[in-house]
Amino acid sequence: MHALSLNFFSCISLSRPVLKLRIMSEEQNGKPEEWAWPELKLPDLLLTDTVRKLHEAIESEWDSLRQSACQTAAGRALWKHVTHDQLAELLAGETYLRSLYEKIKKDRCRNAREVSGVMLAVRTLWFDSKIEAALSSFDGGGAQVVLLGAGMDARAYRLSCLKETDVFEVDFPEVLQMKTTTLQAATDSINDNQHVRVIAKSLNRVAADIRDNDWLQKLQISGFVPEKNTVWVLEGILYYLSHSHAIEVLKIIADNRALTRTVLLADFMNKSSTTLSSSMFHFHSDWPDCLLPSLGFSEVKLSQIGDPDAHFGLLHDPLNLFNKLRSLPRSVQTHPDDGTPCRRLYFVQASSSPHQTTP
Known part of the structure; x- marks a missing residue:
């Protein structure tokens, strides 16, 4: 997932x-x-x-x-x-x-303003940069990065900032097994194994469905330490969940703040975006920067694609879709120029620690 x-x-x-x-x-x-x-x-x-x-x-x-x-x-x-x-x-x-x-x-x-996949590239780079920044902000003692719904993510193999970090990938058993088998085929190949080296201090794959109530227990059995500084990465996952499941996952992560410094990195769809596939996309939040403090996070920052920290030199045309959306209030659901839905994807960084209080 x-x-x-x-x-x-x-x-x-x-x-x-x-x-x-x-x-x-x-x-x-x-x-x-x-x-x-x-x-x-x-x-x-x-x-x-x-x-x-x-x-x-x-x-x-x-x-x-x-x-x-x-x-x-x-x-x-x-x-x-x-x-x-x-x-x-x-x-x-x-x-x-x-x-x-x-x-x-x-x-x-056709000289399209937004080439297919650019949004995914920006999203990937945003999460990469925020993971590195979060790890740099911790005061020693080691750290953990948990990738919920890790899928085919390869950050443990390519991000140098993870070299002193324990990484946990959580996903469906069949997804993790297929990933492991595919990467093993590359490891066994003389010509293709140069990139199949784990950079992270350790990599643990945890077979679990985060819609079930035992995923945190399985994570702990695999070596996750609740008292250790942790970055939780929820990239491309929350909107696939029902509202109740998504809130429960966020609450579980928020509860961890009572034990250690916690950073949450996640992307949220607004309501209009979920209409792209009513059978696939469920959970949405038009105001995730208000939702997360209500769950216990004390520091929350929201970005949209095209913002200074979510640009990466890939969006130069001032009239591209993302800049047009950023110019409108978030409460606007339909674009006033052409009547199209204002489909937004929010990048949100939230953090907290045992010594902080929520607003």
């Missing part, structure tokens, strides 16, 4: 004439330069019988919720010039890579 369906990322970037994607270049002293998107070239390991059969099982046996983990991996793979996720192609699989690549080609041919 991990990824925001790429339908969300593509649906919000319907045809709008625009600038081409640009990235920052040190060679040009910080001036943007156009990124020449490479042709899709699949890694050899992805085409082997072993890995191909693994991904065929995903397509035939998994429901859309579990498959969304591979969709997110495809986004990171095709934006790896900024995400630097070298394992994403392998974890995504050929079908999802080709599907997103075709969307990107179409967007670039």
Whole structure:
């Protein structure tokens, strides 16, 4: 239970004439330069019988919720010039890579303002940067990062800030098993194992459904220490839950603040966004920066895509969809210019400690 369906990322970037994607270049002293998107070239390991059969099982046996983990991996793979996720192609699989690549080609041919997947790239970079900042803020004693609904996340293999940190990946048993088997195939390959080295101090995979009431117990059995400084990462997961399940998960995390310094990193859909798929998306909050203090967090900061800390040099056109949404009050549900729903994704950082009181 991990990824925001790429339908969300593509649906919000319907045809709008625009600038081409640009990235920052040190060679040009910080001036943007156009990124020449490479042709899709699949890694050899992805085409082997072993890995191909693994991904065929995903397509035939998994429901859309579990498959969304591979969709997110495809986004990171095709934006790896900024995400630097070298394992994403392998974890995504050929079908999802080709599907997103075709969307990107179409967007670039019509000079779309928002190229498919850019939202996912920004989201990935936001979580990366906030994880690093949170770990830097802790005063020694070691730390833990818990990835709820980890899916095909490969942060334990690529973020250097995790080298002194214990990482826990929580997800459905079949998702974690498929991920482990796929990465083992890369480890066994002479040509493809250079990226399959865990950077984190330790990596523990915890098979659990966070909709059940025993996931925290399973986490503790796997080595999680409640008294240790902890960063909780809920990327692309809350909106798949019912309202009651989402609130319960947030309450469990909030309760941990009584024991240690706690940082929560999460993304929230607003109500309009859930209409993209009423069967998939359930929980929403138009005001998560008000919700979290009510649960016990004392420091909450909300960002929208395009804000200074959620930009990363990927959104230069002032008329792109994200900037247009940021210019409107959050209470506005329908855009006054064209009557389209104001579909927003909020990035929220919340923290607390045993010595702090909530407002």
